[in-house]
Amino acid sequence: MSFTLKQSALTVSNSVFDKRSSITCRSLFLPCLNLQNNPKRTLLSLSKPLYISSFQSFNEKSVILCKAYEADKSPSPAAAEAKSEAAKSVKIGIYFATWWALNVVFNIYNKKVLNAYPYPWLTSTLSLACGSLMMLVSWATKIAEPPKINLEFWKALFPVAVAHTIGHVAATVSMSKVAVSFTHIIKSGEPAFSVIVSRFLLGERFPPAVYLSLVPIIGGCGLAALTELNFNMTGFMGAMISNLAFVFRNIFSKKGMKGKSVSGMNYYACLSMLSLLILTPFAIAVEGAHMWAAGWKEAVSEIGPQFIWWVAAQSIFYHLYNQVSYMSLDEISPLTFSVGNTMKRISVIVSSIIIFRTPVQPINALGAAIAILGTFLYSQAKA
Template sequence: MLCSTMASSFPAIAVAAHLRPSVARMPRSGVGPRVSFLCEVVRSSLSARKPLYLTPNRVLCSAKPRGPFSETRAHEASRNDAIPLSSEESRSAAAQKLKIGFYFATWWALNVVFNIYNKKVAVAHTIGHVAATVCMSKVAVSFTHIIKSGEPAFTVLVSRFLLGEAFPLSVYLSLLPIIGGCALSALTELNFNITGFMGAMISNLAFVFRNIFSKRGMTGKSVSGMNYYACLSLLSLVILTPFAIAVEGPKVWAAGWQKAVTEIGPHFVWWVVAQSVFYHLYNQVSYMSLDEISALTFSMGNTMKRISVIVSSIIIFRTPIQPVNALGAAVAILGTFLYSQAKL
């Protein structure tokens, strides 16, 4: 290196354009004088008060003062600055969005049909709820749940004869007190009604099919219990609406609503809302349980649930009950306990 300098604030190296004539006039007699002369020229041309820079062609030059820096940033274009699309491009974009929406709708519909309707779960779900509602409108709530406590018997019989599943002998023996207790309660029921009794039996059979096929549909966790029940409810609404309009119709609905408001009062609206919410949550939680257990265990738990319903309905509604009727209910409940022990 020929020479080096230190500025007061920062190091700088520069050679001005007028150095070239000076360098050209250097003596050529020896290396030492030539180097000394060049260093003297560089020292005389340096200034610590000027910023120095290095040019791309590697020539050291004196820096010229620059103006203030301007900062450029990207910004979002306003709607006025947007480039308008042609009508043909707009139609093409709209058609593309419509096609994607159609694909998603078809995808969802086919998935629902494959997972639910193809297994007839929604039909069984609808029939079971309608039959249970008809039963409760004809007989006492306690009697409805006593008859519906025989659901494990229907589960075993359907699984054995229609699906070919085998069970140990203890399971079949546990069905005897269940069937006997339900029969004893039905024979000694004071307010017995054949329509209500048949409604409870149909509801048992329909819910057994729903539970069995729903459990098969949720195999492999392709759909959760909550989503499964949501799809069932929507499809059941579609199935039930035409029958409700054909059998009853708006006139019957209006008359029934007016009668209910007259007998119960204006609070009837809130009762309907509360009943709808709690009934949906009850079935939602039951399907969440079905997602974790077998169909038979679910039927057992559903039967044990009826114990609290039977006792509470008798106390709240003050339903008259005979000792033999209570004995039949106790025998049926004992059968569910034996059934649960046989399944362990």
């Protein structure tokens, strides 16, 4: 049972009130109280109403015991902070799970398309075109808030887009020549490129633990490459170039976007659009519309109409997984993002081996495990 007593000041006498006296009451059920004759009364000023949670009457001419608490009591700062951190952890967990799942699906459909339609330049172009179209529609229909950008934004984004375009095409070329698992094993060596470029081109220095973490990365990648049953130099070089390009993309992104207030989702959308403009003329020059048309006709005749779904799926999921990864980067530190990226590669490698039944020798698997472990140690040492 609960009652409300509202007044600017309340006379209290050790929670014990004489029922025989009276004052004006706001509740029809609360006994009227007056403490004017009580010598032990205390004045308590209230900025918020008191809620009477319970009262006990011992007899008609005896006392009434009241228990009250202050209304709208705010939670302690520590409790509010703990609740906020828990909600943030759940949000990041959802981002990570979605990011990994979308990436796995993209790699599966991307490999299916490249096996039937070996034109990585067009495949890369379609991925960027699909993502750009999706975001333009989202902005036009107000599903997503359009970014407020200017010419300076595009100037800063241009070198990032160049590096992103090179890295995207190189990775797709690699996956068109070798197994998905092998491409991602080599791409797990990206931290080694990051340290080398940062050290010799930017003059950055790192603690000894960072340099030591490069030993298992380089050693593991080398062991995996030497024992790869379907090794292909074009595929190997494509993954290596992709590593280098994405390192420069990250460097340019940090420098060019410093102080810019654009969300991760919109930032990646603009990056996709600019990369599409850069890539399209090169894709036409390297492969050409004639080759695309002939290859498309052959793929549809062999695979059937589902081939069109494969192409659409790999394009859609490519944009979605990258978009979620950039949204994750908005919420977490680069270190946590790096750990998440490492775990993503494990999920892609394992799932692709299972789905495509890629033959793996024990020593090849050992090399992959060593390289991924080195990547994890690097992320910890970088902290």
